[in-house]
Structures are given as C-alpha cells and as structure tokens.
Amino acid sequence: MHKRYDAVLIGAGIMSATLAILLKELFPKMSIGIFERLDKVAPESSDAWNNAGTGHSAFCELNYTPLKESGKIDIKKAIKIADQFETSKQFWSYLVEKEIITDPSAFIHQVPHISFVWGSGNVDFLRKRHTTLCKNALFKGMKFSENPKTLKSWMPLVMEGRNKKEPLAATFMQNGTDVNFGELTSQLIDYLDHSIEEVDVFLNHEVQDLKRNETEKWELEIEDLMGNHTHHIFTKFVFIGAGGAALPLLEKSDIEEAEGYGGFPISGQWLRCKNEDIIQQHATKVYGKAAVGSPPMSVPHLDTRIINGKKELLFGPFAGFSTKFLKKGSYLDLPKSIELSNIIPMISAGIHNIGLTKYLIEQVLQSPEDRLTALKEYYPLAKMEDWELIIAGQRVQVIKKDEEEGGVLEFGTELVTSADGSLAGLLGASPGASTAVSILLNLLKISFKKEFKSKAFQEKLTLMIPSYGKHVLDNELYVKKMRKRTESILGLRE
Numbered sequence: 001m002h003k004r005y006d007a008v009l010i011g012a013g014i015m016s017a018t019l020a021i022l023l024k025e026l027f028p029k030m031s032i033g034i035f036e037r038l039d040k041v042a043p044e045s046s047d048a049w050n051n052a053g054t055g056h057s058a059f060c061e062l063n064y065t066p067l068k069e070s071g072k073i074d075i076k077k078a079i080k081i082a083d084q085f086e087t088s089k090q091f092w093s094y095l096v097e098k099e100i101i102t103d104p105s106a107f108i109h110q111v112p113h114i115s116f117v118w119g120s121g122n123v124d125f126l127r128k129r130h131t132t133l134c135k136n137a138l139f140k141g142m143k144f145s146e147n148p149k150t151l152k153s154w155m156p157l158v159m160e161g162r163n164k165k166e167p168l169a170a171t172f173m174q175n176g177t178d179v180n181f182g183e184l185t186s187q188l189i190d191y192l193d194h195s196i197e198e199v200d201v202f203l204n205h206e207v208q209d210l211k212r213n214e215t216e217k218w219e220l221e222i223e224d225l226m227g228n229h230t231h232h233i234f235t236k237f238v239f240i241g242a243g244g245a246a247l248p249l250l251e252k253s254d255i256e257e258a259e260g261y262g263g264f265p266i267s268g269q270w271l272r273c274k275n276e277d278i279i280q281q282h283a284t285k286v287y288g289k290a291a292v293g294s295p296p297m298s299v300p301h302l303d304t305r306i307i308n309g310k311k312e313l314l315f316g317p318f319a320g321f322s323t324k325f326l327k328k329g330s331y332l333d334l335p336k337s338i339e340l341s342n343i344i345p346m347i348s349a350g351i352h353n354i355g356l357t358k359y360l361i362e363q364v365l366q367s368p369e370d371r372l373t374a375l376k377e378y379y380p381l382a383k384m385e386d387w388e389l390i391i392a393g394q395r396v397q398v399i400k401k402d403e404e405e406g407g408v409l410e411f412g413t414e415l416v417t418s419a420d421g422s423l424a425g426l427l428g429a430s431p432g433a434s435t436a437v438s439i440l441l442n443l444l445k446i447s448f449k450k451e452f453k454s455k456a457f458q459e460k461l462t463l464m465i466p467s468y469g470k471h472v473l474d475n476e477l478y479v480k481k482m483r484k485r486t487e488s489i490l491g492l493r494e
Contacts, residue, residue, distance in 0.1 A: 005033040005200075008220060008235040010207050010249060012036035013046035014181045015241035015426055017188035018091075018436045021100065022444065024196060026451070026460055031198040033233060034189070035222055037206040037245070042185035044326050045243045046433060048307045050268075050393025052317070055177035056431035057085040059142065060113035060287040063299055065129050073125075073132040082138040083473050084435035086482065087465055091437045092184075093489040094464045100191050107183040109306045110492045112284045113176030114155055116168075116378070122289060123169040130171050137476040143172040157282045158302065161380035175487065176285060178306055181433045205231075210238060210253050210423075217422045237447060240425035244325030244396040247337055250425040255418040260401035261427065262342040264349070264409060265334060266360070267320040267327075268392035271375055273313035275386040282313055286378060302378045315375050317392050319363040327394050342399070345407025349399045353409050395429035413439060421447035437465070 007023060009016040012034055023030050036043070045051060058064045058078035065078050092108070095101040117126045123146065133139040145151060146169045152159040154172050162168070193201040204225040213219040216234035223230050238253075240246045244265065250258040273279050286302040305312040325333035338346065350357070368384065375382045398410040413428035413435070424443050426432070432439065441461070445452050452458075461468045472478040487493045 002232050002234070003033070004031075004216060004234045006030045006235065007032045007237040007239065008218070008233055009034045009239045009241060011240070011242035011245070012041040012185070012189055012201065012203070013044060013241060013243060014042065014185045014433045014436055015440065016239065017041070017185045017192070019239055019241065019440045019443070020192050020199060021095065021188055022437075022440055024192070024199065025464065026444070026457060029198065032192075032200070033235070034192070034199070034201045035205045035207060035220075035233075036201070036203050037225070037242075038328060039203050041189045041201075041203070042182040043328070045393050045395070045429070046185050047182040047393065048180045048305070049270075049390065050327060051181050051433060052301075052430065053178050053180060053303070053305050053307075054113070054285055054287075054301075054434070055085055055088075055108070055179045056081055056434035057113070057138075057176065058082045059139070059173035059176050060115045060171070060285060060301075061299060062115055062117075062126075062129070062287065062289050065133070067125055067128075073129050075129075075132055075136065078133065079136055079138060079473075081431055081435060082136075084431075084438040086138070086467065086473070086479075086486075087441075088434060088437045089486040089490065090465045090467060090482070093486045095188075096489050101184075101187050103187070104490045106309070107180045107187065108490055108492065109178045110174075110487075111176055111178040111304050111306075112154070113173045114170050114284050114286045116155065116158060116170045116286050116288055118166055118168050120167045123167045126169045126171060137474050137479040139173075140476055140479070141174065145170060145172070155282070155284055155286050155302075157278070157379050157381075158286055170286075172284075175483065175492070177492065178285070178304065179434065180305075180307060183308075207242075207249060210249065212254075236422060238423045239443070240423070244329060244333065244394050246425045246427055247325065247396060248333070250416060250427075251337065251339060253418075253423055253425075255416075255423055257418055258416055258425070259341040260345050260407075261414075261416065262346040262349070262399035262407070263325060263334070263337055263396040263427070264346075264399055265322055265325055266395050266397060267322045267324075268317035268395070269320060270314045270316040270318075270390050270392050271371060271387045272390050273315075273386055274388055278386055279311055279313040288378065300374065300378065302375075315378065315387070318366065318371060318374075319360055321360045321364055322394065324394055325396050327391070329394065342401075342407075345401045346399050348402070348406030349409045352405055352407075356409070396427070398428045415439060415443060415446075417443070417446050421449065441468075 058081045130144040192199040209221040217236045220233040240249045247263045288300045290299040303314045323331045323334035398414045402408045413432040417424040
C-alpha cells in the first residue's frame with residue numbers, strides 16, 4: 001500500500017482520538033490515517049485498568065499545590081490543571097450534543113474528590129491549602145473539616161478503627177469525577193472509523209520508521225503485523241501519540257527539537273478489592289501525600305472507579321521498574337532509546353534523582369505485608385484476603401537537557417514539535433489524558449498557525465469550547481453557569 005493522508009496519527013489512545021476529532025471538526029475535508037500497533041484501541045495508558053481515572057482537576061492532588069519556602073501555597077499549577085479539565089468537559093459536552101459521544105454515562109461519573117492528611121503539620125498545610133484555593137472561582141464549594149464525625153460521613157472506611165487522638169483533616173469537593181478514558185477513546189474512534197469516510201483506522205499496524213520526504217514532507221514505513229506486509233504512507237502532518245513508544249519514534253524522525261530527550265520508565269501496581277461489601281462502603285477518591293522522593297504518579301489514593309459499568313475499589317499505585325516503555329513493549333526499549341544526544345541528560349538526571357532510584361528499589365522489594373501496611377494508613381481495618389495485586393500501566397517520565405544541571409527529570413507532559421510544525425510528539429504521563437483537549441489545542445496553534453488565527457477557526461473553537469480565549473475563570477458566576485451546563489449534558493448533576 002502506498003497511500004497519502006493529510007495527517008497521520010500514531011497510536012489509538014485518547015490523544016490521537018481527541019486530535020482526530022478536533023481536526024475533523026476544524027478541517028472537515030482532511031483525510032486522516034490512524035495506526036495502532038496492538039489489536040484494539042486504547043490498549044495502553046488510556047485503558048481503564050492502566051489509568052488512574054481521576055478527572056484531574058486539582059481538587060485532591062496535593063502535589064499540584066506545593067508549599068513554598070516562604071510558607072505560602074503555590075496554586076498556579078492547580079489553577080492551570082483545573083482550567084484545562086473544564087476545557088475537556090466543555091469539549092465532551094459539545095460532542096455529546098453532536099451525538100459523536102453517544103453515551104457519556106459509560107465513561108464519566110460524579111465521584112467526590114477528597115484530600116486526606118494526618119499529623120499536625122500536614123493538617124496545617126491542608127487548612128492553608130483550602131483557604132488559598134477557595135479564593136479562586138474554580139475551587140469554590142470545597143469543604144474543609146477536622147471533625148471526626150464529618151470525616152466519617154465523607155469516607156467511612158478511612159475513619160474506621162483510627163486512633164482518635166491523631167490530628168486528622170480532609171477537604172471534600174462534591175463535583176469531582178471518575179473518567180474511563182479507554183471507553184471515551186473507544187467511542188471517539190468508533191465514530192471516526194464508521195461515520196467519517198476520510199478517516200481510516202488500522203489496528204495491528206506498527207510504524208517502523210519515518211523520514212522527511214521532499215514532496216509530501218513525511219514518509220512512514222508501516223508493517224502490517226497480521227499480513228506481514230510493509231506499507232509506505234505519505235503525509236503532510238504526523239502526530240506521535242503512542243505513549244511510551246513516542247520517544248523512540250521521535251528519535252527516528254531526526255528532528256532537531258527531539259535531541260537530548262530521554263525517558264525513564266516507571267511501572268505501576270494496584271491493590272484491587274475483591275470484597276463487594278467493602279467496595280459498596282466507599283464512594284470517593286481519597287488522595288494523600290506522596291512519600292518523599294516518590295514520583296507524582298505514585299501519590300497514594302483509595303479510589304472508587306466505575307469500569308465497564310461496575311463499581312471497583314483500588315488502592316495504590318505502587319511503583320515498580322521495568323525497562324519496557326509500554327506494558328506490551330520490549331525489555332530493550334530503554335537501552336535502545338539511549339543515544340549520543342541524550343546520554344548526558346539521562347546520566348545527569350539519574351545523579352540528581354538518587355532518592356527516586358532508592359524509592360523505586362524499595363517499592364520493587366515490597367512484600368504483600370508491606371503493601372497491606374500502606375493500605376492500612378488509608379483503611380485501618382483492611383485484611384489481606386480482601387485484596388489482590390494487579391498490574392497497571394507503564395509510564396515514561398521525560399528527561400530533558402538542562403543548561404545548569406545537564407539533565408532533569410520532568411513529571412507531566414511535554415509536547416515536542418518540529419520547527420515547521422509538520423511533526424509533533426507527546427511525551428510524559430499524568431495528567432495528560434484529563435488535559436488532552438488543551439494540550440492538543442496548543443499543538444494546533446503551533447502546527448496550523450495561519451488557520452488557527454482565522455476568524456472561522458476562532459468561531460468554531462468558541463462553539464466547541466465557550467470559555468476558550470476568555471479570561472472568565474476567576475468569575476464565580478461564569479464558572480457556576482459553565483459547570484451547570486457541562487455537568488447537565490454529561491449526566492453528572494444529581
């Protein structure tokens with residue numbers, strides 16, 4: 001097969017699905033090819049069991065509001081992420097109204113978000129965090145309490161059997177969400193594959209190489225894993241949304257902007273509750289403080305999930321280490337990613353993150369009893385027989401060049417684009433899925449500069465995302481109105 005597309009998207013996860021929908025809404029005549037290595041969509045980081053599922057809105061994630069040396073709480077990142085998640089909800093609401101998303105109840109549910117701490121110092125921190133956040137319209141309605149009776153009404157499992165003399169506190173946000181990004185991806189890809197003629201979705205197709213082409217900008221060599229055929233695909237625009245596989249593909253592209261990037265893989269595990277009586281007693285997401293030296297993806301939480309229509313209860317995640325970049329990847333992924341351009345940043349990042357290395361070793365060596373002890377900090381009456389260990393997904397944390405330190409380990413997501421905007425790749429992890437719409441709007445702004453500035457383009461963006469380009473998120477009345485609308489459309493209002 002020698003075929004030409006206006007755009008080629010690598011990977012069939014939430015990022016490629018979202019970008020494909022955006023492109024078709026903004027460029028109706030655009031032809032798009034989506035290529036996925038595995039035999040189904042959303043098989044890796046977007047899959048419900050591999051993804052934390054928290055609609056990341058900074059309601060409960062304490063790592064988004066660090067305490068500064070001055071004693072003040074820095075809420076800039078929290079506001080940014082909360083804003084981005086509201087953008088996602090507005091876009092999803094638009095898709096529901098257009099019947100592109102056919103069943104929002106299959107992928108999003110209202111699940112209150114709780115931050116929970118113990119110890120006088122942590123209680124003081126949480127109180128200060130609550131006071132600071134509530135000054136912003138996005139966080140109005142967040143409750144704070146140190147009262148054991150109130151805390152028990154919010155999270156009965158967490159409070160059972162707890163030391164009554166221990167200082168405790170929690171914040172509670174009613175309109176938190178649980179999101180099954182695998183189901184959302186499936187609905188979007190299904191629409192693209194079956195309702196749009198100009199979009200082709202190929203499963204069991206792996207991109208082996210990509211290089212610049214004089215006439216079409218990019219040529220991709222793609223192997224059909226079922227038919228043992230190699231195809232050559234030509235396109236003007238490439239998006240690499242392949243999770244952990246994005247870094248090796250960016251390296252193969254030879255774009256200058258990808259030089260110096262490396263990746264550090266971190267795997268995850270969950271404790272999954274097997275006791276239905278216990279599962280029904282918990283109905284929130286309870287997030288605590290991460291251990292010193294641990295990555296943000298390892299912030300412990302006792303987590304109510306709705307997966308395939310069934311209520312689940314998970315605790316974790318527990319970190320681990322594997323040289324794979326994907327759950328269904330190769331143990332050679334990490335060594336193969338090392339090049340002359342990134343070896344110094346990777347070594348430097350390793351030297352500066354010895355604490356993280358120590359933490360990962362400790363996590364890998366944990367016994368079942370160690371994991372139960374960690375669980376009991378959030379559920380004191382937990383018993384081993386009620387829980388089983390399951391494997392979560394792989395995350396590849398970004399390592400990038402730094403003039404002062406040589407290389408730094410970044411937590412979060414990083415968009416890497418070529419100078420002409422014809423190729424882009426997304427690296428990193430959480431909170432990527434929750435903020436996908438904002439990330440990809442930024443990509444469109446870079447890769448389609450001329451079109452993005454046009455009046456028609458801006459009007460379409462405002463139709464899809466009413467708050468886009470407006471400085472209204474410090475307006476309490478506007479935020480209330482916006483949330484009332486999106487939550488009604490998405491079926492989140494009780």
